[in-house]
Amino acid sequence: MKNVNKWGLGVAVAGMMLTACTKNFEDINKNPQVSQDVPPEMLITQSEKGIVDRDFDWFYDAYTYQLQWMQFGVAAPGSSPTGLFSPTNTNDFYNAFYKGIGRNLVEMEAVVAKKAEAERGQYGNVLAIAKILKVYSAWRASDANGSMPYTNAFQSRSDANFTPTYDTQEKMFPIWETELKAAITTLQSGLTGQASPGNAEIFYSGDINKWVKAANVLRIKLAMRQLKRTPDKATAIITDAMAVKNGLFESNAEEWKFISADQSFARAGNWAMDNNPLSASKNMLDYMYDNSDPRLGIFYEKNSYTKELVDSLVKGGVFPSMQYNERRYFGLPASPDRRSVKADTVIFNVKRYKMTFNGKDVTRTLDTVSAVQRRLFDLDAENGNNNGARYTQPILSYAEQCFMLAELAVRGIISGTAATYYNNGVEASIKAYDDMGREAKIRDYAPLDAAAITKYLANDAIALTGSTDVQLEKINIQNFLNLFKSPWEAWGAWKRSGIPKVGGILPFEPMQVAGQTVVIPRRWALPQPTIANQANWRNAITEMQQTGEYGNADNDFTGRVWWDKK
Template sequence: MGVLALSTLSGCLKEYQELNTNPELLGETDPRFVFTGATENFNNSSRNHLMAKYSGVMQMMQYLVNYQGAQEGVYVNPQSTNRPNPFTPYYSDYYAQIGLRLRYLREKVIPSNAEAERFQNLSAIAGILETYEAWLVFDVNGAAPYTEAFKVSEGIGKPRYDFYQEGLDGSPLYKEFDAKVKEYIGILQSNLPNQYDLGSSDFFYKGNVDNWIRFANTLRIKMAQRLELADATFYNDVLSEVLANPGGLISNNEQSCVYNHPNEYNNNTDDMHILTYQYAASRAFVNFMKEYDDPRLPLLVRRNGFGFGNNNEINDGITELLEQHYPDYQTRFPEFSERYFGMSSNPDSTSTLWSGTTYFTLPYTEGGVDKTLTVRHNSQIESRFYVKNGGKVGTQVTARDKEDATYDVSQNSISIFTPLITYSETCFMMAEIAFKSGSAKGGKDALTWYQEGIRASMQQYQTWAEKMAVPSAMNSNSDNYNPITSVKIDNYLSQTEFQTVSLEKIISQQWVNLFMRPEEAWATWKRTGLPAFKDQPIPEAGVAFLEAITTGGNSLVIPRRGALPVPNDANIDNFNSALERLTQDPNYGDMNNKTEGRIWWDRFLN
């Protein structure tokens, strides 16, 4: 990624320069179409994005584990010179597409349009998304060209780097991000006359301006919350200001900001089928949901093979053999027979029979011949949330690893989606804010926000599961038809553990909720140190734990930042200057690749 990002920037700047000097393009292009192109497949535009999410941040945050056992290379080993570089799409997407094209839209296409005044709402919405993406770049990398980016037409071909805490003009860049979003909210709230509606050109909100205002207000709080320990005054000022804004926050699931990909996106899953079988659900993730009979569990995790009813006839056949030759298997292997059993995320556990592979091999004798049967004892993540039909085709995946073809639906009837900020995430964010303040915020106290977040999350995942044709959620013929209902949610919330609130409980629920947004779970962990680690990730009093990670008995570390991507030779001097400044901060680390180091805002001591 590192070499690609700014090399791609160089190529895109040439494209940008050509567009700027082509008056025919400027005169004839509908700004709404440019918006659609600029936001196409937002932060999920390639198979590499998804593959890297599974192999990186989803393992780091212990949603899943490689099917051959926990991988040491996912984590930082302080005894080694090698460091993982967690992939997030923000840097490459900002410079290759989102930032480049949204700035072009706002600075060139709209001003050149004969009806420019009628596209001011569109310009503000584009500005919100461009700022959001730029913020994500700095959130993970700490520095990047921003002030001077995309200015080839102005004679700036070698952009200098801004820093999260300080832009090129010396003022805090994070305050500039907030000020821009605030300005765009003001434009949208000013009720400008005769504005063109984005409508179907908007794959987020279908042009609903009120929802864009809610998203932007919520984004302001989200960005400020990152700085709770770095600039508490700014954090509190933004919070007070936003909560007084009449536009409000995201306040129900329908207002969640979610990019809905075109139906044809990701139809060909030929090289993505490995997601179906090469990863198992983690012990930490399964344990927390199983402990409290979480109705999300059968939607997010598939049953293992120690019994019938995992939507796969071949596995049922294996269970028949298991019953025949191991009639006591349910008492002999009680944990596996509970049907939901996660894999250890601890690399030191890979030598154990139940964490070195997802299949458990058992010997038996038939007709005087010694044989073996293999039973999937670790549960799989339900990959339908990320891949159509969970991976429909491919030569590596076996029939045992996926749900039967009877559960396939038309590829064209499924639309992949990418969440940005959801209502449930907003609820947990506000629950944390209210809990820390000791008073109600946004009209609700911490417990109310917390419980509402749990309810909204469960309702949201049921809706998403139906959308993605998850059999347990929407197919009554499924072996494990188990949709989330209001009764199940009420029963969950009635448990003693969820009648009181704590920071640990809030973040535990946020962690589960962010299954579809694991990058934000990573940021939340950096910001709060939660979920905390424990040798055995067994929940306590409604609190989830990550599993302690070691190799040879020595502790491993979750990376805390990305390595700053290396540009092409043309801009290497500015890169080196930026890196020299970054590495002057001992918290960042003395080398770019020391990804256990911290970006400026990352102040929590964990």
């Protein structure tokens, strides 16, 4: 693993940012980093940077575990899946929330509070945006951890509180709902004379109308996380969110995402899959290939077997005379045990062919199977043209909103036509990935043919038809595929819906190790704080264990946090 971390925002505010890392809650009270003369609206950049500049998370959480657990990818031929179900060096977003993201957002509030009373009013919108960012980041940290310090997590500097208590998810979800509603109210209240962060705010450049929509769609997403635990409260939130004027995304142009501003972001180092090479999983690739999914070439690379190459192997005497197979997308079985099955071993081996070509002895190494599309994650991959390539990271997409509304319509929780929501979601997802492919300058990328979307939606296997259960499965398959570029979100969506599933429309392959079926992990181990706060940490674990689903061991990764109810 290579520790390279590059950032390219094109925003010249580095000298104004909070950059010190803190390992412990005590450190938050030491060495203030921000001058009171710094414009508060400029302090938002570092927290937003912390949300998307996650190369360490990509290397460990995503490449090593989540993409493989969710069967988007499989350890490539010649590599090993050892330790796949015993995660280590993961869950850094939880620490990042306390070290930088949340801490910096709280500092913004402190800086504003120390301004003269006549000046404070101009920061209402900026602080509302900061609140949305804080809720999102806290929820993302909690989603696979459960209880965490929130209500008094950042009081060390103000109140010398070095032992914050842990709030349960049952307590935090209502708090987050209140904070998001308050932020929306502020942003829609028509405040005048407001300071704007401009381009220092890397998602929407301070556009309050888009932030209203992002916050409101986030309310719906968080409510859906709670449907199994508190269905009545969740339904009430969803109903209220649907009534917010101009509160939903209307296109991909409004969704919450990050696109790098220059060419120094997401290049090599931890962004690369060099040390964790991933091939396509067979079930996922076959489902996309068989249904002519227009996203196939953005998710996966073609294998090495071009017609010219096969012809040269035939000419070199390696292959007999043969008819060329036009299909160049093939995947590997996801289960680790399949690597030792005699019938499968050939596809898990690296292919090296020795031949005499043009009078010379040569050895060629070829990929029989398709790799996960590396350039979508690392702009230095493929040795392609890097000129103008840009990295995209979705946070909360228009397509995901459409799929949530489609599901809610099928369940009878909201009005509207489920098929319309669903079709809009599929089209939005395909177009969004088309944009990502073009921005990343994927090698030999073929632009989207609009007719392909119409054909895809007309496919019986894709069209929103069938029983209620079948419709819910189709919706959640499409939502799952849409979250390919955010595997932590795909993991959460799979836990919430149970889709893809074994024997389903998109078959989820049972994972086996040494003949035993393995349960896919569902949570991280709650990080231990310093000794001073370990009593509160232990109390939090004991409290979560009372549901009977968290697991008896701290590192029982197959246990469930509060919202993830069976």
